[in-house]
Amino acid sequence: MNDQPRRRPAKPHRRPKKDPVRFLAFEALRAVDERDAYANLVLPPLLKKARAKGDFDGRDAALATELVYGTLRRQGTYDAIVAACIDRPLREVDPPVLDVLNMGVHQLLGTRIPTHAAVSASVELARVVLGEGRAKFVNAVLRKVSAHDLDGWVEKVAPPYEEDAEDHLAVVHSHPRWVVSALWDALGGGRAGIEDLLEADNERPEVTLVARPGRSTTEELVKALGDENALPGRWSLYAVRMAEGGEPGALTAVQEGRAGVQDEGSQLVAAALAAVPVEGRDTRWLDGCAGPGGKAALLAALAAERGATLLAAEKQPHRARLVERALAGNPGPYQVITADGTRPPWLPGTFDRILVDVPCSGLGALRRRPEARWRRRAEDLEAFSPLQRALLREALKAVRVGGVVGYATCSPHLAETRVVVEDVLKGRGGEPVEAEWVDARPLMPGVPALGDGPDVQLWPHLHGTDAMYLALLRRTG
Secondary structure, three states, X not given: OOOOOOOOOOOOOOOOOOOHHHHHHHHHHHHHHHHOOOHXXXXXXXXXXXXXXXXOOHHHXXXXXXXXXXXXXXXXXXXXXXXXXXXXXXXXXOHHHHHHHHHHHHHXXXXXXXXXXXXXXXXXXXXXXXXXXXXXXXXXXXXXXXXXXXXXXXXXXXXXXXXXXXXXXXXXXXXXXXXXXXXXXXXOOOHHHHHHHHHHHOOOOOEEEEEOOOOOOHHHHHHHHOHHHEEEOOOOOOEXXXXXXXXXXXXXXXXXXXXXXXXXXXXXXXXXXXXXXXXXXXXXXXXXXXXXXXXXXXXXXXXXXXXXXXXXXXXXXXXXXXXXXXXXXXXXXXXXXXXXXXXXXXXXXXXEEEEEEOOOOOHHHOOOOOOHHHHOOOOHHHHHHHHHHHHHHHHHHHEEEEEEEEEEEXXXXXXXXXXXXXXXXXXXXXXXXXXXXXXXXXXXXXXXXXXXXXXXXXXXXXXXXXXXXXXXXXXXX
16 A cells, blocks of 8 residues: 555646737837837837737727836836835846836836736736746735835835935936926926926826918817817917827828827927017028927928928938928928038028927926936936037027027926027127027917016926927027
8 A cells, every 4th residue: 555645736837828918018118128219109019010910909008008108107116116125226126027017016006907917917927028937026026015005105115305305206206316306496486386297297198289270270170089089279279189099190181291299388389489570571481400390390381371481401311301201291382401400501691580499308298208207317418508509509690680599498407498598698608699588478378377588488287288498589680
């Protein structure tokens, strides 16, 4: 008789089940990290491919989008929470593992997905993309995270506001400390304002359309969207907001280039430059940093209504091609060239109106590109500084006496906005330019909270736009 204990039969090996929604979200997060890609460029083709394969419906696409953008927006907060749940420095966690963890934390603390589903789905994803050993690590960490809600964790991992205000805000609102400091300096005021701004940066922005004058109307866009999915623009005469998101590329007017997707802040900047009174000739307009073409398309349409010609210049050839696509079909005369605005091919005093929307840190568009907050460094501004000044200086030379230059940037950082303009006007780093400020505020009628002027800074929390800056300068000599 055999007294040996009977062995239990081994459990059959189970292949991990691939969840197409979470796998796609993981792919997008890896592209952002490994290739310095932007989520708004990576995600749409991945979603299109998934739909074509029949893997996705509208709800799946919405969940994948939320997982990607929510994880990126809250990365700083989630990093702090994960760090509190592991026994090693966060930098020693491999980036793919951290992506799975942070996406799991977002499901636990930032969505309504039930706890058991968030943990099990994340562990299953880990089995697929990381292997069984790391999946156990993911499971252990996420079970610790599930012990508290987001407010409970923030109370644990964020330093008290009274001890370190900037670090507290950085952890609570998921922004690098240097960005918090820069935004606070630009905004001024106390705690309430900066918290409102940081919260607005973490909200999903609306999709806003622009009806290009003479080519489309807001009425056409509203009719195409349907009354239930269309909201009027807050400030721009050409804007329509999409209430329920949706796919703007499905609209005929967008497909034909008669309308486009464009934040209201960008629309206001272009419209304000076009509205400045100028005496005498008003037939030659220039967009000196035209890529990817949104403002150029609106300026070209406005110029065409007055019989003016727009020259759109862009240094990068691939971006110049995007400008050509944006302007295709414009009823008035225009030209797109590949040219460097710091070494312009045009003669001084050529133009009546010039827009230079200069390269910048992009801190004004963190709602749309949340990964930019983690990618940028404070020292990056030093690289932009000479270029911004050179572009403005050359633009002031290129405009005729009495003509107007609009200096715009999608950043509220003082080092990229008013400081640049003041340095150029005073001749710091170059010859002084004879020009005077034009008050931009009356050229944005109905828009509140525009400050003391003469320049304008828009804000996500005050205006529902990107944080666009505009200074208008008239050449006087």
